[in-house]
Amino acid sequence: MPDSVADAVSPRATQRRAGGGPAGLPGAGEVTDVLPAHRRDAATSGKEEDTEQPFGEPGKPLTRGPFLWGLTAALGVLTAWALAQALVSSRGVIVLIVVAAFLAVGLNPVVEALQRRGMNRRWAISIVFLGVIAMFVLFGFAIVPPVSQETSDFVGAVPGYVQSLLANPTIKQLDADYKILANVQTYITSGGLGATVAGGILGAGAVVLDAFFSGFTLLVLTLYFLGSLPVIKEYLLLVVPATRRTRTRAIGDQILTGIGGYVAGNVLISVIAGGLSWLFLTIAGAKYALALALVIAVTDLIPLVGATVGAVLVTAVGLLQSVPLGIACAIFFVVYQQVENYVIYPRVMSRSVNVAPAMSVIAALFGGALLGAVGALLAIPVAAAVALIVREVLLPRQARL
DSSP states (O other), rough: OOHHHHHHTTTOOSSEEOOOSSSOOOOOEEEEEOOOOOOOOHHHHHHHHTTTTOOOOOOOOOOOOOOHHHHHHHHHHHHHHHHHHOOOOOOHHHHHHHHHHHHHHHHHHHHHHHHHHOOOOOHHHHHHHHHHHHHHHHHHHHHHHHHHHHHHHHHHHHHHHHHHHHHHHHHHHHHHHHHHHHHHHHHHTTHHHHHHHHHHHHHHHHHHHHHHHHHHHHHHHHHHHHHHHHHHHHHHTSSOOOHHHHHHHHHHHHHHHHHHHHHHHHHHHHHHHHHHHHHHHHHOOOTTTHHHHHHHHTTTTTTTTTTHHHHHHHHHHHHHHOOOHHHHHHHHHHHHHIIIIIIIIIHHHTTTTTOOHHHHHHHHHHHHOOOOHHHHHHHOOOOOOOHHHHHIHHHHHHOOO
């Protein structure tokens, strides 16, 4: 048998030394494995399974039958429903967060103005925040005493009202026919009145406690947002691609400046309305002129309907004091609202928000329908931000197409 054949069939000849074969074959001095293909696969498959797939190769994917498709769709619907329920349940928290961020953006220009005068940002935030707290305290001291006095006066006058009713001939006839006083006495002695009053007191206490907690939470969130506003701005810019950060920063700064200008302008208009109302009510001799002027200032913050609501409330209080005072209040507020709408508001807001009047009305209506007074307050600056984005981003892109 030739030596080459013996080497090929020998069990020990699993390797050979190649000595310069044809192109593509191993060169001289290289050792090549000549095991059959199926033996090489069997030898390496175990190592691959141990390192890459310790549990074996995955099977074929499940067929997307009707049952699997329906199950996936049902799970998607349940997940969407759960998210919607979570958003509805946390609506109050979301409103607090949005209002706190809005107030922080509105107060930030004042903080930056103090910083430009050489003051540290922390001290500037402290001064602005103390001013906000002082405003709330002043409002409470101006509103609570008149309300308490009026309540005590009404409680003291109740016996006189009862005696006047008893002396009325019509009431006497109704009592004789339907035993009204006897039924009232039975209702009082049976404990029904006490339970109703106790329930009303508890409900009013719960409302007051909830309002206090919401106000405290709003102040804390505003303080945190105001302190970390520069960090939040820089963090949000990291989400934007690097090539667009410069333009995005400029647009974002313009939006924040507009919101801050809107808040400052709205507060200035409310201060003017409250100051002029206080001056008029003091000259007219109205009781609790400061408290009524604060009501005008607070309600004037709400766009469209706020000034009218405050004017109606103060006019009603004036009518309860005297008819001439009520008529004078109605005339004053009608004249002042015309001056505010056509003189004061355009001059103050012309540099902060650039929104068409019709768009402002539509935005305020949608905001009020979605979030009430808070939505109406936020609607105009949001509409201004959307208009800016459309003008600076969408319209140039459409012009290049």
